[in-house]
Amino acid sequence: MPQSSAADQNIRIVRATSAFDCGGRCPLRLHVKDNVIVRIEGDDAEEPDQLRTCLRCRAYRQYIHHPERLMYPQKRVGRRGEGKFERISWDEALDTLANQLKRVKKIYGNGAILLMTGGSYLASLHRGGAAAQRLLNLFGGYVTHYGNISSEGAVWASLTQYGSVMVGHSREDMLNSRLILLWGWDPARMISGTNTMYHLIRAKENGARVIAIDPRYHDTAATVADQWVPIRPGTDTAVMAAMANVMIREKLHDQAFLDRYTVGFDRFKAYVLGDEDGIEKTPGWAAAISDVPADTIVRLAREYANTRPAALMDCQGPARSAMGEQYNRCAATLCAMTGNVGRPGGSAGGGLMGIPVAHMFRSPAIPAGKNPFELEGPKVKGTLDIRERVIKRIHINTLFDAILKGKKGGYPSDIRMAWSMCNNYLNQTGNSNKAAKALQNLEFFATQELFMTPQARYADILLPVTSTAERSDLMRPWPSGPYFMFSNRALEPLGECKDDLEIATELAARLDIKDFETHSEEEWLRRLYEKSTDLKHHIRDFDRFRQEGIHRIELETPVVAFRKQIEDPENHPFDTPSGKIEIYSQRVADIVEGLCPPIPKYLPTSEDRNDPLSRNYPLQLITPHPRNRVHSEMYKVEWLRETEPHRVWINPVDATPRGIKDGDEVHVFNERGTIAIAAWVTERIIPGVVSVFEGAWYHPDENGIDRGGCCNTLTRDAYSGGGAAVLNTSLVEVRKGERS
Numbered sequence: 001m002p003q004s005s006a007a008d009q010n011i012r013i014v015r016a017t018s019a020f021d022c023g024g025r026c027p028l029r030l031h032v033k034d035n036v037i038v039r040i041e042g043d044d045a046e047e048p049d050q051l052r053t054c055l056r057c058r059a060y061r062q063y064i065h066h067p068e069r070l071m072y073p074q075k076r077v078g079r080r081g082e083g084k085f086e087r088i089s090w091d092e093a094l095d096t097l098a099n100q101l102k103r104v105k106k107i108y109g110n111g112a113i114l115l116m117t118g119g120s121y122l123a124s125l126h127r128g129g130a131a132a133q134r135l136l137n138l139f140g141g142y143v144t145h146y147g148n149i150s151s152e153g154a155v156w157a158s159l160t161q162y163g164s165v166m167v168g169h170s171r172e173d174m175l176n177s178r179l180i181l182l183w184g185w186d187p188a189r190m191i192s193g194t195n196t197m198y199h200l201i202r203a204k205e206n207g208a209r210v211i212a213i214d215p216r217y218h219d220t221a222a223t224v225a226d227q228w229v230p231i232r233p234g235t236d237t238a239v240m241a242a243m244a245n246v247m248i249r250e251k252l253h254d255q256a257f258l259d260r261y262t263v264g265f266d267r268f269k270a271y272v273l274g275d276e277d278g279i280e281k282t283p284g285w286a287a288a289i290s291d292v293p294a295d296t297i298v299r300l301a302r303e304y305a306n307t308r309p310a311a312l313m314d315c316q317g318p319a320r321s322a323m324g325e326q327y328n329r330c331a332a333t334l335c336a337m338t339g340n341v342g343r344p345g346g347s348a349g350g351g352l353m354g355i356p357v358a359h360m361f362r363s364p365a366i367p368a369g370k371n372p373f374e375l376e377g378p379k380v381k382g383t384l385d386i387r388e389r390v391i392k393r394i395h396i397n398t399l400f401d402a403i404l405k406g407k408k409g410g411y412p413s414d415i416r417m418a419w420s421m422c423n424n425y426l427n428q429t430g431n432s433n434k435a436a437k438a439l440q441n442l443e444f445f446a447t448q449e450l451f452m453t454p455q456a457r458y459a460d461i462l463l464p465v466t467s468t469a470e471r472s473d474l475m476r477p478w479p480s481g482p483y484f485m486f487s488n489r490a491l492e493p494l495g496e497c498k499d500d501l502e503i504a505t506e507l508a509a510r511l512d513i514k515d516f517e518t519h520s521e522e523e524w525l526r527r528l529y530e531k532s533t534d535l536k537h538h539i540r541d542f543d544r545f546r547q548e549g550i551h552r553i554e555l556e557t558p559v560v561a562f563r564k565q566i567e568d569p570e571n572h573p574f575d576t577p578s579g580k581i582e583i584y585s586q587r588v589a590d591i592v593e594g595l596c597p598p599i600p601k602y603l604p605t606s607e608d609r610n611d612p613l614s615r616n617y618p619l620q621l622i623t624p625h626p627r628n629r630v631h632s633e634m635y636k637v638e639w640l641r642e643t644e645p646h647r648v649w650i651n652p653v654d655a656t657p658r659g660i661k662d663g664d665e666v667h668v669f670n671e672r673g674t675i676a677i678a679a680w681v682t683e684r685i686i687p688g689v690v691s692v693f694e695g696a697w698y699h700p701d702e703n704g705i706d707r708g709g710c711c712n713t714l715t716r717d718a719y720s721g722g723g724a725a726v727l728n729t730s731l732v733e734v735r736k737g738e739r740s
């Protein structure tokens with residue numbers, strides 16, 4: 001709760017945090033005067049408990065009080081996408097949305113209503129999507145999306161291999177590691193749990209060797225790595241298979257571990273040795289695919305197999321690709337081959353890194369309930385749900401395709417209107433030009449937003465929502481925990497902003513929905529606490545928790561994924577059909593054979609470097625997450641922009657023959673679109689690959705050239721056999737821009 005400051009009696013210090021989908025969760029002390037945040041301080045705990053504030057949270061007040069925050073409801077007056085709006089009253093805005101919902105339902109049925117939600121607000125009560133879902137359930141149903149654009153490859157791989165997504169160790173366990181492989185993992189930028197870098201640096205100081213395997217020489221590599229192994233995007237599984245080959249040939253693998261805890265290693269071995277398809281997966285074979293020299297692969301294999309314990313840290317970026325899940329499955333397989341699963345200082349792979357301690361609130365405050373309108377049809381189930389749940393929704397990566405094509409395109413319904421909150425999918429899913437076309441096709445589109453984002457520009461009605469600083473909520477730290485957070489409301493709503501829950505409540509009255517449960521924020525939060533066994537187990541005194549804003553959990557020993565399964569397998573089987581780690585998965589063979597092999601394998605894909613398309617578009621594009629933003633959020637914050645200009649990374653080997661000099665404006669293009677962006681000519685990226693951070697705002701000019709430099713103007717709206725977004729598998733060409 002607010003405390004008074006000695007210096008200025010009018011300043012309150014409020015313990016809060018952000019709700020961003022940002023890789024961390026920083027405890028913040030917001031200094032508030034006259035409903036303005038005037039200063040921000042971070043966590044006041046001593047080392048080693050202190051959770052260091054990231055650069056984005058240090059700029060939090062520039063975000064909350066940004067002059068371009070939406071402050072009142074608006075309606076579109078120009079063309080869709082043009083961004084011309086006019087101020088209207090809340091009554092007019094809510095009446096319009098309610099009337100459109102009624103109209104569309106009456107004429108076309110509930111299948112014509114699309115609800116677009118997202119994960120940008122990671123807290124319990126005010127999750128915009130939850131309130132809207134509850135409302136539309138009571139309204140007779142809606143169409144929505146399933147699958148996530150974020151980590152579905154890794155989720156699929158972890159569920160296949162382990163039957164669990166809790167594949168992480170608490171980060172201080174890296175101190176027990178003697179070797180750490182950053183395999184497509186760059187926590188200095190993407191955080192991966194607040195303080196992960198702190199523990200990684202301590203591990204390094206403790207003598208661990210660190211090797212980064214990545215197409216970019218990234219910030220973490222520059223800070224802690226002993227070695228950088230540059231690799232071609234999408235070829236990790238080939239290198240891992242070749243490492244397995246070296247281990248098998250040189251008998252370096254832990255056969256006893258494999259016998260005891262896994263099924264299907266023989267099938268993988270047959271693949272690796274070439275017994276299955278006549279091609280032995282030698283280091284030479286993998287070198288030709290990945291550009292990682294054969295002797296480097298041999299050394300990597302020997303070092304990883306001979307240094308115990310060792311942590312192979314794969315993540316989600318490389319898995320956001322055309323065969324993404326294979327990378328996480330193969331990483332997990334190497335972890336088993338070296339007996340590192342379930343062991344302190346080791347790792348399980350799988351790319352998710354979550355631990356099951358206080359990392360999220362299991363019971364949502366507002367149960368979404370069951371959507372009475374369930375879709376049927378060929379493109380509805382999408383990919384395998386490994387839990388064998390039948391999900392009847394449209395896959396997130398074909399959302400805009402579904403809007404464009406409807407029933408004629410094989411989708412189960414014709415979508416006429418959309419209502420959106422907590423996402424900027426036009427900018428954040430593949431193929432933004434196509435998404436923009438799809439939004440033009442709608443009869444009506446309403447968006448709840450804080451900013452005039454690229455997607456918001458297409459709205460007919462724009463509803464301004466409060467920021468995290470204007471709400472109280474229970475916050476979820478990113479996967480590592482282990483702590484709970486309570487973010488106290490620091491500000492009264494700015495301008496005419498309302499929170500998403502309030503909007504849903506006001507719509508309920510207009511839609512004549514009587515049983516839409518309503519409570520005050522205070523009541524909801526208490527109910528949530530009362531309902532959450534996890535919270536009640538750890539936190540006795542709710543008021544104190546809220547006053548302190550954080551509850552840290554003391555771990556007697558570091559959390560190690562699958563420790564029980566390894567130490568006491570008789571009583572703790574893995575949650576897979578065989579009860580073991582599944583290197584071969586019969587479920588996969590039964591359900592998605594053809595799309596995904598039942599053992600991890602390297603497979604060529606479209607838009608890899610050997611695709612004939614590479615004659616026209618010879619460069620591979622990767623799109624990592626930006627250090628100075630959360631995806632497309634905070635894009636407008638000047639302080640953060642200054643820290644890193646938006647540029648395409650390009651190696652001199654590729655820049656020189658194209659006449660491109662550092663700082664030139666270039667066009668990066670393919671058949672899906674063209675972006676204009678400055679070039680950063682640097683050896684920090686492998687030749688043949690260019691990198692554009694995701695999240696810059698899509699902004700097409702009159703010729704269709706995206707002057708905002710949104711990478712998704714270039715990516716595809718497709719998904720892999722396991723459901724992963726293919727956002728890191730695109731071929732492009734680069735040439736000097738007209739303006740340079």
Ligand SMILES: Nc1nc2c(c(=O)[nH]1)N[C@H]1C(S)=C(S)[C@@H](COP(=O)(O)OP(=O)(O)OC[C@H]3O[C@@H](n4cnc5c(=O)[nH]c(N)nc54)[C@H](O)[C@@H]3O)O[C@H]1N2
Pocket residue numbers: 021118119120121126128149150151320420421422423424425428429448449450451453465466500623624625630631632633694695711712715727728
């Ligand atoms: N090319 C490429 N694309 C990617 C990725 C990639 O690696 N490469 N990564 C993907 C990943 S991992 C993710 S998670 C997605 C993220 O995709 P999104 O979640 O669509 O991305 P954000 O930019 O976070 O957009 C969230 C929007 O929600 C709004 N918002 C925030 N809080 C609230 C709220 O409380 N209420 C309402 N109504 N609105 C709110 C914000 O203002 C913002 O505009 O992007 C994906 N896109």
Ligand SMILES: Nc1nc2c(c(=O)[nH]1)N[C@H]1C(S)=C(S)[C@@H](COP(=O)(O)OP(=O)(O)OC[C@H]3O[C@@H](n4cnc5c(=O)[nH]c(N)nc54)[C@H](O)[C@@H]3O)O[C@H]1N2
Pocket residue numbers: 021022023024150151183184185186189190191192213214215216218231232233234235236315316317318622623624625626627628629630631728
């Ligand atoms: N600052 C900041 N932090 C964030 C976010 C943010 O927007 N901003 N978003 C958060 C969210 S929602 C998520 S899901 C996570 C995402 O975290 P990740 O998925 O781990 O992040 P990415 O940045 O997509 O990619 C990680 C690394 O993979 C590398 N890479 C790309 N392709 C390949 C490949 O084929 N092989 C190999 N070996 N490496 C490859 C990239 O160069 C990058 O260094 O980050 C979270 N943290």
Ligand SMILES: [Mo]
Pocket residue numbers: 021149150151
């Ligand atoms: Mo994500």
